[in-house]
Amino acid sequence: MKTHSFPRWFARIAVLLIGLAALPAATGALPIWLRLPEGVSSYSGKVDGLFHLILWITGIIFVIVEFLLLFFLFRYRHREGRRARYTHGNNRLEVVWTIVPAVICVVIALLSRRSWEEIKQRMPKEAMQIEITGEQFAWNIRYAGPDGKLGTADDIVTLNQLHFPVGRPVVATLRSKDVIHSFFLPEFRVKQDAVPGMSTRIWFDSMRVGHWEIACAELCGLGHYRMKGYVTVETPEEYEKWLAEQAEQPAPAAPAGQAASVAQEKQGS
Amino acid sequence: MSTITPGQYAVPEPSVMPAAAEHIPGVHPAPTSFWRKYIFSLDHKVIGKQYLLYALTMLVIGGLLAILVRWQLAWPGKPIVFMGKLFPEGMPNGQMLPEFYNSLFTMHATIMIFFAIMPILIGAFGNFVVPIQIGARDMAFPTLNMLSFWTAVPAAVLIIWSFFVTGGAAQSGWTSYAPLAVIQTTGQTYWLLSLLILGLSSLLTAVNFITTIINMRAPGMTFFRLPLTVWALFITAILLLLALPVLSGALIMMIFDRVLGTTFFLPAGIVVSGQPWKNAGGGQALLWQHLFWFFGHPEVYIMILPAMGITSEILPVFSRKPIFGYRAMAYSMLGIAGLGFIVWGHHMFQSGMNPLLGTTFMISTMVIAVPSAIKTFNWLGTLWGGNIHFTTPMLNAVSFVAMFVIGGLSGIFMASTPVDIFIHDTYFIVGHIHYVLFGGSLFGAFAGLYFWYPKMFGRLMNETWGKIHWVLTFVTFNCVFFPMHFLGMRGMQRRIYDYSQYTHLKGLQPLNQFMTISLFVLGAAQVILVLNFFLSMRRGKPAGANPWRSNTLEWQTSSPPPHENFTGRVPTVYRGPYEYSVPERADDHWPQNEPPKESRFQRDS
Numbered sequence: 093m094k095t096h097s098f099p100r101w102f103a104r105i106a107v108l109l110i111g112l113a114a115l116p117a118a119t120g121a122l123p124i125w126l127r128l129p130e131g132v133s134s135y136s137g138k139v140d141g142l143f144h145l146i147l148w149i150t151g152i153i154f155v156i157v158e159f160l161l162l163f164f165l166f167r168y169r170h171r172e173g174r175r176a177r178y179t180h181g182n183n184r185l186e187v188v189w190t191i192v193p194a195v196i197c198v199v200i201a202l203l204s205r206r207s208w209e210e211i212k213q214r215m216p217k218e219a220m221q222i223e224i225t226g227e228q229f230a231w232n233i234r235y236a237g238p239d240g241k242l243g244t245a246d247d248i249v250t251l252n253q254l255h256f257p258v259g260r261p262v263v264a265t266l267r268s269k270d271v272i273h274s275f276f277l278p279e280f281r282v283k284q285d286a287v288p289g290m291s292t293r294i295w296f297d298s299m300r301v302g303h304w305e306i307a308c309a310e311l312c313g314l315g316h317y318r319m320k321g322y323v324t325v326e327t328p329e330e331y332e333k334w335l336a337e338q339a340e341q342p343a344p345a346a347p348a349g350q351a352a353s354v355a356q357e358k359q360g361s
Numbered sequence: 362m363s364t365i366t367p368g369q370y371a372v373p374e375p376s377v378m379p380a381a382a383e384h385i386p387g388v389h390p391a392p393t394s395f396w397r398k399y400i401f402s403l404d405h406k407v408i409g410k411q412y413l414l415y416a417l418t419m420l421v422i423g424g425l426l427a428i429l430v431r432w433q434l435a436w437p438g439k440p441i442v443f444m445g446k447l448f449p450e451g452m453p454n455g456q457m458l459p460e461f462y463n464s465l466f467t468m469h470a471t472i473m474i475f476f477a478i479m480p481i482l483i484g485a486f487g488n489f490v491v492p493i494q495i496g497a498r499d500m501a502f503p504t505l506n507m508l509s510f511w512t513a514v515p516a517a518v519l520i521i522w523s524f525f526v527t528g529g530a531a532q533s534g535w536t537s538y539a540p541l542a543v544i545q546t547t548g549q550t551y552w553l554l555s556l557l558i559l560g561l562s563s564l565l566t567a568v569n570f571i572t573t574i575i576n577m578r579a580p581g582m583t584f585f586r587l588p589l590t591v592w593a594l595f596i597t598a599i600l601l602l603l604a605l606p607v608l609s610g611a612l613i614m615m616i617f618d619r620v621l622g623t624t625f626f627l628p629a630g631i632v633v634s635g636q637p638w639k640n641a642g643g644g645q646a647l648l649w650q651h652l653f654w655f656f657g658h659p660e661v662y663i664m665i666l667p668a669m670g671i672t673s674e675i676l677p678v679f680s681r682k683p684i685f686g687y688r689a690m691a692y693s694m695l696g697i698a699g700l701g702f703i704v705w706g707h708h709m710f711q712s713g714m715n716p717l718l719g720t721t722f723m724i725s726t727m728v729i730a731v732p733s734a735i736k737t738f739n740w741l742g743t744l745w746g747g748n749i750h751f752t753t754p755m756l757n758a759v760s761f762v763a764m765f766v767i768g769g770l771s772g773i774f775m776a777s778t779p780v781d782i783f784i785h786d787t788y789f790i791v792g793h794i795h796y797v798l799f800g801g802s803l804f805g806a807f808a809g810l811y812f813w814y815p816k817m818f819g820r821l822m823n824e825t826w827g828k829i830h831w832v833l834t835f836v837t838f839n840c841v842f843f844p845m846h847f848l849g850m851r852g853m854q855r856r857i858y859d860y861s862q863y864t865h866l867k868g869l870q871p872l873n874q875f876m877t878i879s880l881f882v883l884g885a886a887q888v889i890l891v892l893n894f895f896l897s898m899r900r901g902k903p904a905g906a907n908p909w910r911s912n913t914l915e916w917q918t919s920s921p922p923p924h925e926n927f928t929g930r931v932p933t934v935y936r937g938p939y940e941y942s943v944p945e946r947a948d949d950h951w952p953q954n955e956p957p958k959e960s961r962f963q964r965d966s
Contacts, residue, residue: 125844126847129851129865139783142779143783150770161741161759164741165749165751165759168749170750175949176681176747176941176942176949177682178682178683178943179685179746180685180687181685181689185738185742186735186739189738190734193734193735194731197727197776198724200773205720207779209720212716212778228634269630270631270632270634271544271633272538272646272712274786276786276852278783279865281782283785284713285712287646287712289629289631289644290646290713304865305864307863307865308854309786311533311538317859317860320863
């Protein structure tokens with residue numbers, strides 16, 4: 093009787109563990125810290141899709157491996173008179189567990205490659221061009237002025253204010269004045285380091301209007317934690333109106349309204 | 362043992378073999394003075410113990426730094442009054458400043474990686490175990506070995522001292538990315554010099570290990586009869602030898618940038634605090650990252666391979682079963698070592714490196730998951746059909762396997778370039794590295810400590826307290842580090858002093874508090890280990906030569922071993938290290954040096 097009940101118990105635990113592994117899929121029912129933040133860019137779904145795919149694959153492997161580990165520990169625990177099986181291994185098994193993980197990993201790599209190319213390598217045409225320059229501890233964002241060209245006298249520079257119209261891709265050229273910063277828009281699944289001496293182009297867009305934040309993801313000094321900016325995605329009309337308002341105001345001279353730091357004291361003087 | 366029985370492999374003629382220890386060329390005589398015996402010892406066993414104390418001390422310091430980091434994350438800005446007296450600059454009135462916070466995590470990582478994990482695995486266990494396991498009387502270069510240790514000491518002094526220099530300790534992360542690290546305060550120079558000195562120490566050790574393992578093996582100890590710990594340390598030493606010079610070069614270049622005004626890592630046009638930086642132009646910021654990670658990725662394997670070796674050593678002993686796939690284990694470590702040199706770019710997917718290059722690094726990174734998978738399945742295979750004894754070393758070794766699986770699988774997420782866009786530089790990475798380095802390396806180190814303690818000190822550590830320590834550590838470890846993956850999924854950046862600034866991180870404080878409280882328990886549990894470690898030296902149960910009924914050579918000599926490791930001749934090796942539960946043998950272990958009783962060679966002769 094006991095020998096018969098054992099596999100059933102085994103199966104029940106397996107069902108329970110697989111159920112637990114399936115939880116991430118049922119995101120609606122989970123507390124916020126078990127969910128990815130909402131995704132608002134047109135490629136955020138691809139990043140999240142890969143994340144969940146890998147979560148499923150690794151989740152299943154995790155459950156199988158840890159379950160086997162616990163099962164072996166229990167099943168082959170020392171008891172009087174037990175003698176271990178004398179074996180040095182099995183070449184066929186070695187081949188199987190070399191090839192299977194290799195195939196899984198290569199498939200994940202191939203699936204990733206396509207999205208990566210789309211997000212980081214291919215810049216969309218007909219995009220709005222801007223320049224983003226990081227400095228300790230603020231984001232300078234440069235827009236084309238009325239002449240529609242970047243790098244001319246009528247450019248508009250804002251501090252920590254990124255505005256763009258909904259539905260239109262933005263191509264940003266990232267630079268840094270001092271140290272490495274990382275331009276991070278969590279909800280847009282955007283992250284790219286801004287490196288001094290380099291210009292890096294990235295693109296992003298938004299599928300809906302709203303307010304979000306820019307974070308710095310690369311340690312850049314004592315004010316790294318508060319190197320925060322604001323993203324406003326609005327309708328094309330609202331955006332044009334905002335840009336026109338900015339054109340009338342003088343460009344900001346220095347990061348204002350931030351706590352004192354050596355950097356800013358010197359800049360203000 | 363009085364008659365020499367020729368084994369399967371050629372054994373030197375008795376006349377060639379030295380009769381007694383003192384006649385062996387190159388073996389130093391037993392010291393008599395206190396200084397030569399305990400302080401400036403040439404004996405690899407004493408040096409191993411010195412490294413052990415060194416590493417455990419630094420482990421405690423690194424752990425205390427982690428507690429301060431986590432305090433700030435659980436209760437941002439809440440003062441710790443007594444800390445204000447110790448660090449009046451960094452924590453005025455006990456309230457932590459952001460620059461001090463940056464120092465804390467920088468120094469926590471630096472101390473744990475370079476001054477705790479590496480010395481305990483390579484310096485302590487490597488030094489103590491390798492020569493005895495291969496049947497040697499000492500390392501190939503005993504004086505060099507002593508110098509290695511005494512080079513590591515000033516490095517540790519320097520890194521601790523840097524806390525008290527103007528501006529505090531280094532605060533640009535353990536990765537010290539340029540140009541931030543170039544423009545930092547004086548503490549950064551201390552950091553660079555300390556690692557440069559420590560790197561020299563590790564290089565000397567690496568040369569010593571490689572020479573010892575190639576040249577000093579006992580008769581019959583072929584490469585494929587080496588215990589897997591020796592294999593692991595052999596490959597680790599090769600990695601150290603090839604990777605460390607690159608780090609040292611980069612460190613020297615950064616010291617030059619800071620002190621002599623060179624511009625290896627400083628491109629033109631750098632403006633710091635509104636002023637053009639005094640010397641900039643011609644350099645590249647990303648050059649540092651390429652050099653650092655060319656070292657840094659092999660470094661990760663330098664820290665995990667010895668722990669893999671220890672686990673591969675302990676699982677067969679307590680499963681009373683040969684290791685499953687010995688050659689697969691050795692080859693997969695070689696595979697890891699080789700591939701480890703072509704994956705460094707996966708730390709730089711979002712760095713501005715050409716994204717096409719990112720794709721190639723993604724593929725090599727995915728491939729390096731395979732040897733780790735092979736190892737995991739072979740460990741499972743070792744347990745399968747075993748006769749498993751749940752001793753403290755075994756519990757820690759099994760924990761290594763269980764936790765390394767998590768650390769390995771979470772690596773697949775960041776190997777995928779698009780997923781890495783989101784989780785790069787978040788707590789997901791911090792969770793991953795702690796599952797590898799704490800869940801992996803440190804549980805491996807704990808396993809090794811409980812396993813070889815009786816050989817080192819002649820007495821066993823207390824099993825009951827060992828198990829209490831294990832269960833508390835295992836549970837609280839997971840409570841501290843597993844939620845880091847959740848923080849990363851929310852996009853919480855690493856190295857961030859106050860996350861309450863951000864809307865996307867709202868609501869994460871309770872989880873952070875839970876992690877910090879768990880860390881308090883985790884820290885407190887280590888007191889048990891410290892007490893067990895010191896009290897067992899006097900009060901522990903006498904171990905005898907071979908308390909675990911193990912096959913490898915270190916257990917075939919007394920505990921602790923005599924000065925020259927083996928009384929009389931060095932042992933002759935007749936078989937592989939994991940011949941447990943051999944059918945038709947009453948005893949379930951078969952020491953490597955036990956002459957085969959019914960050998961056909963004997964009958965022939």
